Amino acid sequence: MLACRRLARPAFSRIRSLSTTTEGALTHENCDVVVVGGGPVGLALAGALSSSRVVGDNLRIALVEAGDLDKIRAWQLPSEKYSNRVSSLTNTSYAFLNDIGAWSYVQHERTCPVEHMDVWDGISDARISFDAAEIGTVSQNEGMARLTENLNLQRGLLHLLEKAPGVDLIHRTKVTSVTRESEGHGAWPIVNLDNGRRLRARLLVGADGFNSPVRAYAQIPSFGWSYDTQGVVATLIHRPRSAYEGPNTTAYQRFLPTGPIAFLPLSPTVSSLVWSTRPHIAQTLQGCDPSVLACMINAAFRLPQVSLQYLYNRISEAQATSTPLTPQQVQEEILWRETSHGIDRHSAMSASAAMGDAPIGIPPVNSELVPPLVTSIQAGSIASFPLRFNHTESYLGEGAGARTVLVGDAAHTIHPLAGQGLNLGLGDVEALAKCIENAILQGSDVGSYTALQPYARERYLTNHTIMAAIDKLHKLYTTDFEPVVWARSTGLEVVNELDSLKAAIMMTAGADGGKSGITAGWDMVTKGVETLDSAVKVARAVGGGIGGIVGTGVQTLIQRVSERTRA
């Protein structure tokens, strides 16, 4: 009757022997660590803990997941098909996964190194591009990050847990509530499952994502906002790069005023899309025929903003009247817009070539500045997620919420523009596992606030710095107000000169700048953004000068934008 699959072989039966206690009419099972959530972060924590001998000898661990982990364990796709949930893992995350022995269970051929990155501003066209070789710390052929399907990682972690048992995996089971066993200091939480089991937890870990029920139990407040943006994801199919262009290992990201669009390589002919945009545009895009979406993706990497806006409106109006545009009609619209912008049909900047013949011979000049033209979209791979910024006030529960700790998205959610969400979560896991191990060696109660404090201390500020930098970048780039764009482009020019800042931005893409340098790097991103911000202030001062002549209208406008940028 129990929908539970127990992988744990009682290797250390002295401790792991199930201790069941009766409290009134209800029985509960004592656990040292209960992890709620079998997403990539929860599974990585279970994996890290199970790979430590000290932890294995001392703690009884259970993981509860609502979904079906058997399905993930058996997950298999033909080699040319890819899941739409892809994360770029930094070299730090990669090293950690390697250390705990998980990486050897990740199907390596399905991952792809990012060797180059091209980031440009959709308004000013100012561009930074750099490659992995520029950073000394990156080892050969590793790239600055590795694009990995979340499912590939989760499956690998599940296989690790099979090989290094010790974690009681309770899946297809929901946590229905968490209650407190008594009123005293440091009372243990009781985790109530929908299959009737009750787990009494020395330490309760919330790896349960953005809507974390553990966070709610622990009454940990969080602050944040919705970006009023959806992240549209899809698996893209395209032609291979020609021999002249090199392999498909370049990640592209174009900052549009509606949000960035990213192209993340997975194989020579497949890449992953993360297109952050306004909800109504996302809705329009998701509502079109997949081949129309393919055309729009090609256009979004190439056409000026004004034309993109026109195309969104065209498609949306057609949808509203139930006469959706055909792919041919959209191609014609794009071609027409290109002609009006003076874009040569045969140049790299033309999106309309997509539906035409396969390119022959030498590719057009500068073809490496834009991603390959998308020819189709993998069936069923289009989805979207609301994007938000959220950070809890603390990672540790106190008082009535004692013995709780948060990791991953339960603790923080960020905009995916820098591909850092999961990496932050894996950083949490590494720190927490280390903290738990140290606490065991000191004979501490691993559920106590004192034992967990080093984890919170190590992660909170680091995460906060990175999150603030990403948030500022997002705000800076989602405006098309001219002084800001101008500041942005000069800023990017400056960026190009500064190796250290470049290193920081490479970490944005997922490279490892050396662990200790990470926050320093991100601080620099923030400072860089602040430099641009002061450029905006200059613009505002100029605006003030103009004010006397043109009137206060311009001034107000500038002020509004610069405030928005700083907010």
Next chain:
Amino acid sequence: MLSPFRSFVRSPRLGRLIATHSSVNPDEISHFSNLSAHWWDEHGEFEFLHKMNPVRMTFVRQKLLEAARDDGTDPNPAQVLANLDVLDVGCGGGLLSESLARLGANTLGIDASEKNIGIARQHASTDPRLAPTSPHSSLMYQHTTAEALLEQPKQFDVVCSMEVLEHVDNPASFLSTCAELVKPGGHLFLSTISRTPLAYFLTIFMAQDVLRKVSPGTHTYSKYIKPSELIQFFETYRPPTPPAPVPSLRESVTLADSLTSSARPWITRHSDTYLPRTQVDVRGLIYNPVFGNWHLAPKDAWGSLECNYIFWVRKPKEIDS
């Protein structure tokens, strides 16, 4: 910085003990008797002690590991305490005792306060690893004094007494009691506060009077003991063959005259500058107010012994004597 004494409840049995052994001070005790409910509030009165505990444990493990290596064995660093008989004198709510027991030591926590022992037992009973009903539990508590334990023949591999010394009335007597409870070749760990202007400033003026982190009356400056006094004590200390009247540690260090024994003292110094590494160590416990945590000062760090410190001394093996 915060060193709550294990409070004392006037019980007829212990009343007798106080009469014969003067290290337990009834005045110290009435002050603390109301605090015992707060032992396990990590954010309350005993927060500093909770934070200090891992650092003390690190020192204990480190010393035991070093000593084992000096003896030519190579134990698993995670198991240096496993199966050792350990006594925690003045265990209070059981902060240290629980940690020792979790690391596998057969731990006996004793306290002169029945109330503290009650709290300690109650707390351990909520933890399946430590509950007396658990087959794995290696933790016991007893409401008694160190002096009373001397009446039994049992000795311990390790005797700890943390943040107690600064509260006892006759420290020399207390120290020799603790020393006698240690097996030959065993270890004695003490942590306390030094008698310096800095210690006065931090532990009494700031902690009690200004910040009110610690209840006023917790500490008495004149009771603080300097590391040098502890070292001198064990340079001269020999087990008293007939229980002799022990002079006050603070007034005199010429204990050798009153203690007669042929055994070698615990510390035999050949140099004025260096302490013999295999016999004794003393390290500062430094509180960082910015991060709100404690750390162990590096060996011989200048000025590190001016306030809280932890002391280790090893009893000579029988062959040594």
